[in-house]
Amino acid sequence: MDNLVKEPAPKYNFISPKEYLEMERASDEKHEYFDGQVYNMSGASLKHIKIAVNLTIQIGKFLEDKECNVLAENMxxxxxxxxxxxxxxxxxxxxKEELEDDKFDTLLNPAVIFEILSPSTQNVDKGRKLLYYQLIPSLKEYFMIDTIKQRIYIVKKQPDGKWVYNTPVEGDKSILIETIQFNLPLSAIYKGTGI
Known part of the structure; x- marks a missing residue:
């Protein structure tokens, strides 16, 4: 049975972004911050980790000698x-990576974001996170990767700035990461996961 990761309740009462960053940089654990609320991040399942590694390897190979880079989950x-x-x-x-300050740990200009869904966090990834990600000016594409079956949900920014949900991609198909013009087969994303 896969690890079940539950969305925790907020860890602290309202704090400012500055207070959050000070706390986060001193912590051994990772936390996310939404409108003054801090949420502890829990561990990931083996399937989740394998998908993240597969994405990083496949995209990293494709981006060799190109102007874009792939960054893994600690950024x-x-x-x-x-x-x-x-x-x-x-x-x-x-x-060029744009960073918030001289601590070099907060990226301001992601072009594409991938979140790997779990049964317990998918509502956050499809809801609250999607809304906040849409407020990042540089972001063009958001991919949400299912861990129950081979299915990827895609949301893309249009030239007029509106965000549009595409039909989920399933089975033996590929996703097109338009920002880098890369077709990535689902079989490569889910390799070794048993999904």
Whole structure:
């Protein structure tokens, strides 16, 4: 049976973004921040970890000698008004990385974000996180990867700035990461997971 990861209740009463960053940088654990509330991040299942590694390897190979890079799950990102700080599972950043300050641990300009869903966190990833991610000016695509079956939900920013849900991609198909013009088969994303 897979590890079941539950969404915890907020860890602290309202704190400012500055207080959050000070606390987070001194902590051995990771926490996410949404409108003054801090949430402890729990561990990931084996399937989750394998999917993250598969994404990082496949995208990393494709991006060799290109202007974009892939970053793994320990890079924090924030939105334009600093009302949230999140740790996406995988990020693609194009051009020079823009960082919040001289601590070099908070990315301001992700172009593509991947979140790997679990039964207990998928509502957060499809709801609250999606809303906050849409407030990142540089973000163009958001992929939510199911861990129950081979299915990926895709939300993309249109030229007019509106966000559109695409039909989920399932089975033996590929996803197109338009930002880097890369077709990635689902079989490569789910390799070794038994899904």
């Amino acid at each position: 924090r990102t924030t939105n334009a008004d600093r009302s949230s700080y999140m740790y996406p599972d995988v990020i693609i950043v194009c051009g």
